Amino acid sequence: MVLLPDLARSWTGGRRVERVAYAVGAVLLLAGVVHFGVFLVDGGPWEGPVSWRxxxxxxxSFGLTLITVTWVSARVRMGDRARxxxxxxxxxxxxxxxxLISAQAWRRVPSHFNSTSGADRAISLTLAAGxxxxxxxxxxLLVAAFRKDAVDAPDMRLAVRAGLVLFVVALAVGAAMIARGTIAVRSGDPGHTTAGVLKLAHAVAMHAILVLPALSWLLAFTRWTPLARLRVVQLALVGHLVLTVVVGVESAVGVNPLEAPAVADVGAGLGLFLLGVAVLLACYGVRRFPRRDI
Known part of the structure; x- marks a missing residue:
């Protein structure tokens, strides 16, 4: 299987800044796992402003995103300084x-929308600066990806550009979450409740940067033509866009996805179906039509 050696080359052949990012991402993933272990031992609520969640x-999320975005950026031609x-x-x-979020959890105080003390205000401002x-x-990265010939393969070019656009959309949703929470706090309401309704939309848009380029990477191990690979990525992109729009509308109007109307369920199901078909096609191509030159 050539998939794992190819991934390993991302480390062995990576630039110094990329290897540092991969290592830091792994540490962040480990931190998430450790805190889940703390939750299992310590207990307490999973939801709410003060929890091990x-x-x-x-x-x-940050560990996975850092590793993913770094891996994607390595496929984009750009200057060393920009990279x-x-x-x-x-x-x-x-x-x-x-x-900082971990520190606040250990202090048993909210990490966001918390101005109880000078330290808490400083942490909130630092999180915003981050x-x-x-x-x-x-x-x-977005500017670099949209330059001419930034990415060679048409399917990877589409995957990277679309993934980064949706990544920026996710960041915009995150900013909206902070803004809504801040306004709620000033009005005397709990900020985490108001901001939290957008969490799912934020997450769905965020992880397109993982799903689409990973699918294109998998397709590169098939003997399919560039046009065929592009069509599979386009199928996945349509599915992800449909899912993002449906979840985004549900979040904007405050509808619980588990209690959404039938039309929303159909839309979300269609998006997931198209994504699933694209992934299955890629796996089928790798299995039945593997490249012979690698």
Whole structure:
């Protein structure tokens, strides 16, 4: 199986800033797993502003996102300075976000929308600054990806560009979550409840940067023509867009996906179905039509 050696080359052949990002991402993933273990031992609520859920999910999400975005950026032609800026900012911001959220969990105080003390206000402001750094990182990558000949293969080009666009959409949703929560707190309402309704939309859009390029990478191990591979990625993109729109509308109007109307369920089901078909096609292609030159 040539898939694992190819992934290993991302480390052995990676630039220094990329290897650092991969290592940091692995540590963040481990931090998420450790905090889940703490939750299993310590107990307590899973939801709410003070719980072990936040360091668990933030560690896992930031670790996975950092590794994914770094891996994707390695497939984009850009200058060394731009690459160091984009990957370096994302790495630093990921560490800061997970570290501060974890620290607040251990202190048993909310990490967001918390101005109880000077330290809490400073942490909230630092978390916001970390979010701004991630936006700058994403903007640098997005501009580079849309330059001519930034990515060779048509299917990977579409996957990277669409994934980064949806990544920026996810960041915009995250900013909207912070804004809504801040307004709610000033009105005397719990900020985490108001902001939390957008969590699913944020997550679905965020992980397109993983799903689409990973699918294109898998298709590269088939003997299918570039056009055939592009069609599979397009199918997956349509599915992801449908799912993102449905979940986004549900979140915007405050509808629980488990209690959504039938039309929303059909839309979400269609999106998942198209994504599933694309993944199955890629797996089928690797199995039945593997490349002979690798």
């Amino acid at each position: 936040k360091p668990t999910t933030f560690g896992l 160091r800026t984009a990957v370096g900012l994302l790495t630093a911001a990921s560490v800061v976000e997970v570290a 979010g701004a750094a991630i936006v700058v990182s994403a903007a640098v």
